[in-house]
Amino acid sequence: MQQSPAAHPIVEIRKLSFGYDRSRPVLRDINLEIPRGSVVGIMGQSGCGKTTLLRVIMGALRPSAGEARVLGHSTNTLDAEGLYAMRRKMGMLFQFGALFTDMSVYENVAFPLREHAALPDELLNDLVMMKLHAVGLRGAAHLAPTELSGGMARRVALARSIALDPQLILYDEPFTGLDPISFGVIVRLIRELNDSLGATSVIVTHDVQEALGVVDYVYFMAAGRVIAQGRPDEIRRSGEPFVRQFVNGSSEGPVPFHYPAPGYDADLELAAPEPQASPVMPQASH
Amino acid sequence: MRVADVRARLERLGSGVTFHVLRLGFASRFLAYLVLHSGTALRRFRLTTAEIYFAGVLSLIIILVSGMFVGMVLALQGYETLQRFGASESLGVLVALSLVRELGPVVAGLLFASRAGSAITAEIGLMKATEQLSAMEMMAVDPIARVVAPRFWGGVLSMPLLAALFSATGIFGGYVVGVQLIGVDAGAFWSQMQAAVDVRNDILNGVIKSLVFGIAVTWIAVFEGYDAPPTAEGVSGATTRTVVTSSLAILFLDFILTALMFTGGTHQ
């Protein structure tokens, strides 16, 4: 599947901005390239816009300015049908798996195949079993999603998202809420599936330490911008204070502990108390 | 101070009205999209069959039991009143017309809204909250065509059958109480009923009513589910709204339809 690796990056984002409304831009002037065959991490704090960026890549949101080229298509101009055609070549792993709760594990993995390819039953069965085998859950085919542990559910969801042999696999917070063993399994699967399918993977996560072990390249985001990028070893050695704070997970650094607020004094009504201030309010604390 | 108060109230009222009108517009667009994208639900009819099972078959018990009791109560109450006028043979007419024209479609519709409608809303709402609908969209499968449309058609097809079964068991219940227990003449019971109940004016109109109620309830149910905020409170609120809104819709539509169908006083 791997065609002329260096020729065209599989995802190419140029000067992209996005906002739900004009006053609050979520993404600002993003430039980003994801070459074929690589595993790329997009990391940052919760709320920095990385999930929004993922939704722009999958075509669920349209950029307000700039362009996102995914698999050779500009998502700005695609209509619903073009978008669906593009998504058929993509797989997406949702944060908590998003398995269809009214179907068995087997039917979950068979779902994209049934919807998009009219296969004879034996072939369908073989394909489903192959995908389940790849994530090590062939034996769980008959179980219901509610009978699975969190890690198993995510593996089933992974099998489902690779059912159509995608060229691009997107992971939304794949490590959240996993025990160390499940975590190790997912990390191994991301790498193995990427290389065996000849696919490209994008991992959106805030679990920096864990993700740095899997990815080939990292983009760091803060407040809707890409603030740093590089290979994992470069990132670990980075002098950038924000990246250092994030990689080390310390509470002191450029990211403030306090959410932006008016002066502490004002909130305690010390500066200019309103006439109708409650009488039980402490009048002075100094 | 007072002017500002009135103004604030008016503004709240205005924004409330605007909100509901906007929502109705969105719901109409949703219905149009849903009907236009029903190809999958009708071509792969098994998807719809499964939903007829959940909306129709699983509502059967409550529909049959309620129908039976409503018919029995109608017979008891009707006999009390009719015998004062020496018209107790008309008991069959009273039971049948009440059920076929009004109680069958309306009560079956109300039961359907609380049994099947709420379940449809909760299911779609939870699928949305757990990102199952987004996942489907990411697999290039339209969730409205694949998830919503089969539920809509399943509900729409189930409702007239449920209403007919409600009326039929109700009339049977009326027969049991009126004829077997009270002792109204069986021949009079059935023959007066047959003479008075018209297939087109009463029964067909009743079926049309139940079809309209089925469309209204299922439309509200799938829309509330699809539009539910993707949280636990969002889904529970949407479920409550489904039952309340569709019950009101049934009673309102019943008045409109009755006014259209049975005016002119040409019935006995």
Place this chain on the structure above:
Amino acid sequence: MNRSTIDLWVGVFVVAGIAGLLFLALKVGNLASFSTSQMYQVQAKFANIGGLKARAPVKSAGVVIGRVADIRFDNESYEALVARSSPPASSASSTSASKRAATA
């Protein structure tokens, strides 16, 4: 739940529902008494129709032989015009059916 079990139950449900509709149409309603043979119309004029209503049965010797199709006011004779449809077999008696029979 097995697919074929669901199909079976849905089949039972649909058959029961249609049976319910048939019961309503045949046993409760008057579809069975609809004559499939050709009906013809008889018109009669009354000075006063009393409580006569459309769809009231028209009886001859106690047997239903037709129904009142329409009641109108005749602008020329200032009388009520009652149109009744009756099956042809009973044409002889239906013409003599009285208003009293019709309202019975």
